[in-house]
Amino acid sequence: MNGLVVIGASYAGVQGALSARDSGYSEPITIVADEEWMPYQRPPLSKDFLVDLATEDSLVLRDKAFFANKGIELVLGARATDIDRSSRKVVLGDHSELVFDKLLIGTGSHARKLPVPGADLDGVRYLRTMQDAIDLKAALRDATEIVVVGGGFIGLEVAASASKLGKKVTVLESAGRLLERAVSPTISEFLLDMHLQHGVDVQLGETVVSMDGQSGRVTSVNCKNRASIRADLVLVGVGGLPNDQIAKSAGLNCLNGVVVDDHGRTSDPNIFAAGDCATHFNTFASDWLRLESVQNAQDQAKAAGLAIAGSTGPYASVPRFWSDQYDAKLQIVGLSRNFDDQAIRGSIDDGKFSVFYYRKSKLVAVDSINRAGDQMAARRLIAGGISPAPDQIRDPSFDLKSLLKSAAGVGV
């Protein structure tokens, strides 16, 4: 038997390999990844890592001995370039080949590039990988005026980190509010106030037209509406695109990512995909989604790992996200788009509140700022299909957990 080959050593790849092994898959397992680093945590790269509260070593996710004990071989620093489905081989950059019985694609996503003149100047950076973070941290140390293009998760987290380091920071967001695709106007407004209070200049409804430089280095960002902004460092965070080229070339069904079923299986029954690179029909959202989150990568890979081991356990998790900016912990469960009512629990002024979103009286999502208890209860409520009345949400004396206790058998 040739066993399982996994392309990618981040959350999806590692979790898929482990889940397959722990579910009884006894054949060889090989993980191949183009990065040289041992598998590492990614969320801190835009936060603690930039402000020296985390290091390359402290972010390592699993020890070498751990993989060895599980009988999982790690091949790092090797790029998978092709999948030959007829002979079931993965071809690597050095033309060597790995033969597989089952294949898991966990190739993740890459940063969408900003298509404007000057965006290729030195000093214009993106953040996805450990190497990006190391480079950005070094650049931040020497920079004084930083422009962040994009008011999404990565842009806002880097803005907060740079501001903590005492830098002059400007955020340019083309939409009318921050984190528009992820949160409601209530949360956007809170985040805007918070960044302004920390001295970050936030420009909404603003787009970059071009960038100018001297001796090949960026010196200013030219905007559509306002005067150009001086910058010696530009961080672009305008979204991610799936690394699905290798799957496309192999003829697998792709549509904004590798299309998978709720067991992570692609259009080839022996090939699976999970995480940022995969698109699935989300039963919770009743829509096709490609989710970029640690939770999705892990949960989807667990389902794939089970299926690879010949077991079953579909992916049916409620989507979750989180972000840390300054002292605010933002946690999101569910998808709030198309909500028609909302109720607030806690105090916006105190920076501790949750927004509960309803669609046709059904609780569909909850965003929390520094209210982790609400969030944990909300995960169970939404997973269990339990909708507290808006008046119960607004009543601080009402115990959300009492609804869970009365609904026996509800899991997370």
Place this chain on the structure above:
Amino acid sequence: MSRVKYVQQDGAECVLEIGSGVSVMLAAVRNGVSGIEGECGGCLDCATCHVYVDEAQMGALPSPNDDELELLGTVAAPRKPNSRLSCQLKPPFPTDTLTIYVPEAQS
């Protein structure tokens, strides 16, 4: 280096040496200590790294912050006075070997 002893429900023990900046949770995850999940990586998002600290050592540890206290209210196994989230426990510890007990469930 600090030492942490992990004691499972069945009494099985495992001792790990961990460096500064590495939490009791992360050391467990890296080395495959079962029963500690640490789904969120230690950013106080998930409460799946709940442990019971040896009662005699409890008082010498720094107190939990508000976020940890709030999450401790949501843990899957029974919450006890010596309950902590292991992602928040980092060296140096006020003891040669910190002993923690892995609870029966995390989610």
